[in-house]
Amino acid sequence: MTEPVTKRQGPAGPVVLLGPQRDGYGEIREVLDRLEVDGPVALLTAGWQENEHEDGALSDAVARPTVNLRLHARSEQVYTEDDALLLATRERQRHLRHLQEFYRIRLDAIDDAARAITVRHVPLELLDEQRQISVAEMRHLDRDHLERCRAVHARFEAQWNPGRRPSVAPHREEIDASIGSAAAVVIAGGHVMSLLNRIRLFGALDRVGTRPVIAWSAGAMVLTERVVLFHDAPPFGKNLAQVVAEGLAVCPGIVAMPDVVGRVNVEDMEGMRRYVQRLMPDQCVALDPGSRVVFREGRIEEMTTSRLTVEGIVAAGWRP
Template sequence: MLLGAQRFDPTLGAAAAELGLDGPIATITAGWQEREGEDSDLHEHLGKRTINLRLHRRADEAFRADPELHAAHRKKQERLRHKQDFYRIRLEHELDANHVIRQRKAPPEILAEEEAASIGAIRLLDEYHLGQCAKVESEFDAAWRPFERDSIARHRHEIAEILRDTVAIAIAGGHVATLLNRLRLFGIAELIDGQVVLAWAAGAMAISDRVVLFHDSPPQGPGASEVLDRGLALCSGVVPLPHPETRLRLDDAERVALMARRFAPARCLAMPAGARITYRDGRFGSPHRVLRLSIDGTRAPVQPTDDLLPEEWA
């Protein structure tokens, strides 16, 4: 289940009850970084039946025990940062070009063709960047085989033992890059064995196919959405957009259309506080307060009868 932000108006407990979850729930708060252990409110909200997997702390312990792996991991992260920087430079130019094209006066059919070509170039750049990230990750895994190293294997064994007795895994938000990093370091996706996953904010982003960073009106000036990396793909075919109340200009039809066309056929779902939607066997259901962004620049609440079929972007 994907949910909206939980900080001020938590709905996680109600969602767990709605799903009939009766038993221990593993929690992942690694996105909170050094505040990972400050989960008493979450523990209380879920009926004092949570077990925090402490992925952030476990990573620190593993790296202290294995300096070679730590150094290699830091080098990998540095490569990813460089890749992100160069991607961002190219992306800014492509987005600027798209903006200029949309302002030009031309016969409608020509303008439509050129705008489609511009969006196609942005999509190709996004896919290229995702491919570069995957290449860096696969090279690291092949060279270091972290799951086979004692420093990581010990923690994975402990995590697997904890998960064996749980009915669900609750993945909180926070710093999405840190969260995704820790989820991947310990291979959490591969350790899930029938547990229901409840994820909100950055947690929802991390379990999708791709992680998209976005803010239409950041303090430093005009914002540009950018792809960060592949997600865990536990929930496929959507781009979760948490905190739309403060991060998206949903009244700007051009921005909405560009977002929807850029990531189609995946469906862009704005997830405000209190929102939730289930995902089971490749299908979505039981939507509440979820908004779907469409390629025509509109946004509308997802209805229980909606199939959330993908849209063609061009």
């Protein structure tokens, strides 16, 4: 028997964060079994964008009835019907892209200076002092950027209140009903900002209640307080970690880092040390295949994973 939709905002039950699902979705089924989920599962695959409906393998793996919340398709329908909201959303996104570009220009300069400073042959005490200045400058820039992005979103919400618009409200009701008939929610990875923006548009997690939430990769990232993009060997451009958005803050106190094994150069201890110090007091948690972090009501209940440390290493087997 499934639980009725509650009025509580955000998940109150267990939230399980996982790494990439590379060998099918057996791990998702394992977690559902462990949580004794007996009933339908709501799938949130908006990070797959136009491919969100291709959930057959995932549905088969969970071995339970599934319903796809179709956030990406719903957003396309909303913007087709509501020209005013479409134009306003495009303007908001244009503004946010400009802010991200300006932020990256400034961050790039600070990062270049930080790298140049670390190779100077000066007394260690002076070098450490200069390292800390670089970290402080990055922290200030990250904080300022998030505040500016927050202000853009706040103005948009105040002016447009999308959740109450006739184009959006019926979808919210349908999503609430689907979650109300589900016993758990599974959030796939994919394009992190596409996923985050659509969860916010539809308030898709507002009434999850005590239902378990299982999220992997980008799905895990959106549930934290800050979404940070990182890659030490990107396909193009400089390897410059960037704060791109405030997350949903369901899982506070950590920075989710999917696929650290494939994305982080563990030989660059200086860069890892600077990255960790920059994001403190949050813990930089590696979400590699097989990793698992369980939150309940904003607190870590269980953790089987690694983290990046201020010493510039990946500490395996870390527990909170």
